[in-house]
Amino acid sequence: MSNILEVKNLVKHYGDFQAVKGVSFNIEEGEIFSLLGPNGAGKTTTISMLSTLYTPTSGAATISGHSVTREPMAVRQVIGVVPQDLALYEDLTARENLIFWGQMYDLSGKALTARVDEVLEQIGLTDKANNRVKTYSGGMKRRVNIGVGLLHKPKLLFMDEPTVGIDPQSRRAILDTVKALNKQGMTLLYTTHYMEEAEELSDRVGIIDHGELIAIGTQKELTHQVGESETLVLHVGENDDSEALALALNGVAGVIKAEATDHEVSVICPEAEDVLAGVVTKANERGIKIRSIDIREPNLEAVFLHLTGRALRD
Amino acid sequence: MLKTFLIGIKDVRLAFRDRAALTFMLAAPFVLTLGLGLVTGRFSGNSGSGISDIPVAIVNLDDGQLGQALVDAFNSPELADLTEPTFPSDPEAARRLIDEDQAAAAVIIPAGFTQSIIPQASDFESAQPEVVQIEVYTNPERPTSAGIIKAIVDEFISRVEEGRVGGEVSILQMLVSGRITPEQAEDAGNAMSQRLQDEPMTNEAAITLNSSTADGQAVEFDALAYIAPGMALMFLMYTVSYGGRSILAERTQGTLPRLLVSPTSSAQILGGKIFGIFLTGAAQMLILIGASSLIFQLKWGDPLGVVVLVLAAVFGATGWGMFITATARTTAQVANVGSAMMLIFGALGGSFVSLEQMPVFVQAISKITPNAWALNGFTTLGLGGTLADLGTPITALLIMGASLFAVSVYLFGKKDLAQK
Incomplete structure (x- = not known):
């Protein structure tokens, strides 16, 4: 062509x-x-x-x-x-x-x-x-x-x-x-x-x-640029500090990158199941209630996050 | 060329689908014409068309022939339909009739008027007599009717003045050369005054001096022939600013950028927009002329002259519409400036009050308005003129339009029409 x-x-x-x-x-x-x-x-x-x-x-x-x-x-x-x-x-x-x-x-x-x-x-x-x-x-x-x-x-x-x-x-x-x-x-x-x-x-x-x-x-x-990473999306309460949670999760073993958006924290990691327990523990330590969790396969959102450090909807 | 035409046609269609625009373009001038026609008594007379029976109060304090000549002129058969004179006993009574809106104007002929114009034998031996003037006391509520009375008196004075100057020079020359005695000079003056007295009676009445058509038929002056074009021209200025506004509106609503990415050149687009404004304005004027002819039986005059004058007037007005659009940044600015221009040009151009009744400096300023030139042309046509008599107003309107287009195109060239 x-x-x-x-x-x-x-x-x-x-x-x-x-x-x-x-x-x-x-x-x-x-x-x-x-x-x-x-x-x-x-x-x-x-x-x-x-x-x-x-x-x-x-x-x-x-x-x-x-x-x-x-x-x-x-x-x-x-x-x-x-x-x-x-x-x-x-x-x-x-x-x-x-x-x-x-x-x-x-x-x-x-x-x-x-x-x-x-x-x-x-x-x-x-x-x-x-x-x-x-x-x-x-x-x-x-x-x-x-x-x-x-x-x-x-x-x-x-x-x-x-x-x-x-x-x-x-x-x-x-x-x-x-x-x-x-x-x-x-x-x-x-x-x-x-x-x-x-x-x-x-x-x-x-x-x-x-x-x-x-x-x-x-x-x-x-x-492929973000490897085989998966994205864990944590939905938190309206009054919870998603920014603070993202900051804390960046130190959790296995987490490549964590970013906060409106009442959500996106966590990029090689295997979601491997970091899930550590993520939940960190949230509990900070008194943040996780309402739901999505596990997403590698996608363009993750690519954008990986390349810019920001979510597309920012 | 075809695309320019198509863009213009599209704009006409859009303008005539906009109810608000239609109100200003057609309904408002029509209603105002109707209203002003009622105010001036255009529709209350039984003559069908034309102003008639203008009430005028005449006080003749002159004991000479010329004062009587003017009174006789108002009583003449030529002015019988146009004026309805009354004769109050004194100037105060006459002015009272005006103040009480019972007459359009009072004509007060002062004592010694004839003597001030035609010297008696004794005047050649003594000092020149004091110059006295006829007073025309007008009713501001009836500007058109009062204007007509003033025009009759002006015409009378003009004729008297022509005769006086010519006669005085002749008699003085004869006196100086010794060919006549002072007594003979007085007789000659009296004879001339008699001729002056007779002349307005035997010729056409002063007001109808220009009011005959090419084929010799008498034409009556119709107040609506002044009011209707005045209103139509004033609201023509709305139409051209509306059209100009549409250029900036198309930029905001995204259709202009869309046109600019189609295989249509900027010149075709701008030409189309100008053509659209021109077509809309011409359609508006011709609809108003057609409607007033049908509904008010208004005679606009020579049809060819009317059409050419309309096109020239719309051309001049479109130039103004383009100019304010080229200088404005937003549609709101065009709307505001356009509304102001409509009213200012309407006032300056004689849409409300005849230009002849305005100060000289206003008459001079009015030359920048298409209204003044076009109204001048329509008045000429209304009084029986033809296209051949419209050279000056049509030339002025074409020069006005062309100049404004040139400036506007230059200003548009500096504008970024692609940016919203």
């Missing part, structure tokens, strides 16, 4: 602030590549540069062989963009929105009408196509937002956190749509801060934090 996207040392500064610090990666044709990182990591800025919206401070990127800085119009013909926030005309109907955006992608006449009908079918809004978007639920609006990005059958689709703030049912529908598009041959660059989505969808994942791409590879390759 050849690369549809090649990014080399992409940098974006806003004054003194460095939003993206020399990011490099490639995406092969036909794959789903996820950029996984917390809010403010630089995911949207990266997509904005690749989609020709922002000009990079330095570095280079090509899409289907076209430079994003020197040949923006050629790049725009190849890509589709589904922005993080809804970008629709709410006083127009779904059909009117799709027709307008199709026209902006040079579709017209019967081809446009047929394609709009296809997309409406694809996003499951054929029945409500003639209702104004402002009357839709959040999930339905998200689906129209995605539909706009699909109209011209782009080779490479950028999806910037398309599931933020929607109900589980709509999220499931969107994830299924992403998989279906990929099966049809579309290449996708998907950004998210939800580890589960990256794990479910991606052929490869790039982990981004503070504007730097700190790891890249398949899920297996990435989890």
Whole structure:
């Protein structure tokens, strides 16, 4: 497979602030590549540069062989963009929105009408196509937002956190749509801060934090970086000091690393069963009541924790 | 070009689906026109169209021919439908009629008016007689009607003055050359005053000096022909600021960045937005003109002149809409500045009070507003003018629009439209 996207040392500064610090990666044709990182990591800025919206401070990127800085119009013909926030005309109907955006992608006449009908079918809004978007639920609006990005059958689709703030049912529908598009041959660059989505969808994942791409590879390759470690997640009471417990657990034999988040303490260790007794004892010594314990196999959350010392949701 | 057109059409569609915007664009100017029409008595007369029977109080203290000539002018058949003169006994009684809103204006012809204009034989031997002036005491509650009365008196004085200067020069030359005696000069003056007296009666009434169409048909002055365009132009400024606001709103709501990552150039997008504002403004004006023609039987004048003037006015106004958008950072700033501009330009441009009744410096400032130029054009059309008479206002509006577009495009070039 050849690369549809090649990014080399992409940098974006806003004054003194460095939003993206020399990011490099490639995406092969036909794959789903996820950029996984917390809010403010630089995911949207990266997509904005690749989609020709922002000009990079330095570095280079090509899409289907076209430079994003020197040949923006050629790049725009190849890509589709589904922005993080809804970008629709709410006083127009779904059909009117799709027709307008199709026209902006040079579709017209019967081809446009047929394609709009296809997309409406694809996003499951054929029945409500003639209702104004402002009357839709959040999930339905998200689906129209995605539909706009699909109209011209782009080779490479950028999806910037398309599931933020929607109900589980709509999220499931969107994830299924992403998989279906990929099966049809579309290449996708998907950004998210939800580890589960990256794990479910991606052929490869790039982990981004503070504007730097700190790891890249398949899920297996990435989890291998933290060895065969497991993660013990301790759920503690609302009034318990999870920070103090994490600090104490870092001294327990067999614990690689312990980090506290909201009423949870994540403990990375080679074998959860080996450290379980010591962990419970430490909690009891500090008067902290453990409400429940989860044992997780190595995952991207653990990788992020391992690489940054912070949980993804921090 | 096609995308520019499509973006413009989309904006018109959005504007006409926004109920709040529709209220300001169409309902408000229509209701205000109706209200002002009622206030000025436009709808209470039985003449169907045009101002009629303007109550005017006339006090003639002059014992000469010219005072009587002005009284006769108001009683002439030409002004019979337009004015309804009454003759109070003294100036105080006349002013009281105005203060009590029983008349639109009082015309007080002072004693010695004729003598101040036409010297008698004795005046050639003594000092020049004191110059006296006709007083027009106007009712601020009836600005249009009072303006018409003032225009009649101005026209009368203008004709008298032309005759006086010409006659005085001739008689003096003849006196100096010894061709006539002082007694003969007095006779000549009397004869001239008689001609001045007759002239307004035999010719058209002063107010209708310009009020005939190309084919010679008489046209009545209709107050609504001033009020309706004044209101429409004022709310046109709302429409153009609303349109300008939509550029920044699209940036905030993410549709502008989305357009910028489609195969559509920035020039096409900005051109489309400008075209959308222009189309919306033109549609608003033409709907208001159409509706007022149908409902109020208002005659706007030469249709070709109206259409070209509307397009020029919208062009000039769109320039202002783009300018305030290019200088603002947020939609709220555009909305606030736009509302202020609508009212200030409305006042300066003569939407509320005729520019002719404003101080000279206000008239000078009003030239920066599309309202003043366009209203000037609509008044010309309302009084029977044609497209050929609109050269100055149309040129001014086009220059205004083009200049503001140039500045706006420069300012937009420095703006980062991609950033939310």
